[in-house]
Amino acid sequence: MSVINVPTREEISPANQALFDNIKKSVGSVPNLYATFAHSEHALGSYLALQGAKSSIMGKAREVVNLVVSQVNGCEYCLAAHTVIGKMHGLSDEQILEVRSGNASFDLKLDALASLVRNLVLERGHADPKVIDAFIAAGWTKANLVDVIVAVGDKTITNYLHAATRVPVDFPPAPKLPE
Structure with a gap:
């Protein structure tokens, strides 16, 4: 309600x-x-x-950020919206579910991104240096790291807005993660 x-x-x-x-x-x-x-x-x-700001984290990578942040924060609204948008960016239903869990075995670079984002959100920004090293080793840059953090902040804003207001979700519900 x-x-x-x-x-x-x-x-x-x-x-x-x-x-x-x-x-x-x-x-x-x-x-x-x-x-x-x-x-x-x-x-x-x-x-x-x-x-709409310029960023090096766009398209499919941005949806990885959006889905992971929304899953960790438990935002039903943003999970629903970004399931739809993720498909528009070429992610399959199975890939979306995997990304939400903080992994992307189908793409090593996106896997490092998903792992970093999950770690950042769970640790409130205090990312494990090993996770950051793995992110850089996967081909991302320091500029990408900064842009990921901005994208995490962007998605956190909408997650918190929905958590506080509980406005009705006007997208098809996101499927539950398998247990």
């Missing part, structure tokens, strides 16, 4: 209305979690700027 409402276009500021219009134009609708940012005059624009 939601603790706050998902605002409608009529309930938000003109600046946020313009952002809603742009989101709707690009993706067809305004996802509930994005709409929830619009309770704040500035949060939606700030979040969209962060999400």
Whole structure:
């Protein structure tokens, strides 16, 4: 059950209305979690700027970050959304489930990324130096490391927003991980 409402276009500021219009134009609708940012005059624009910022972690790699962070944080909304988006980036159902567990045996470079992200989130940023060394050894760079940390922060924001607001999930539910 939601603790706050998902605002409608009529309930938000003109600046946020313009952002809603742009989101709707690009993706067809305004996802509930994005709409929830619009309770704040500035949060939606700030979040969209962060999400759209240039990064060396894009596409499939970005979805690995999003899925691992959301799994560790238990965000049902972001797991649902990024299961859909992960498929759009070429991840299979089986690969998505594996990535959520912090592994990617189908790609050694993505495996090192998934392992790093899981370690970072579980250890609240205090990553094991061996995990960072393995990440670098897999072909990632120091710049990639910094961009991964920014991407973890990005996803943590939405995970926390959903955890606090419990707005309805408007994506197909993500499957449960096998036990």
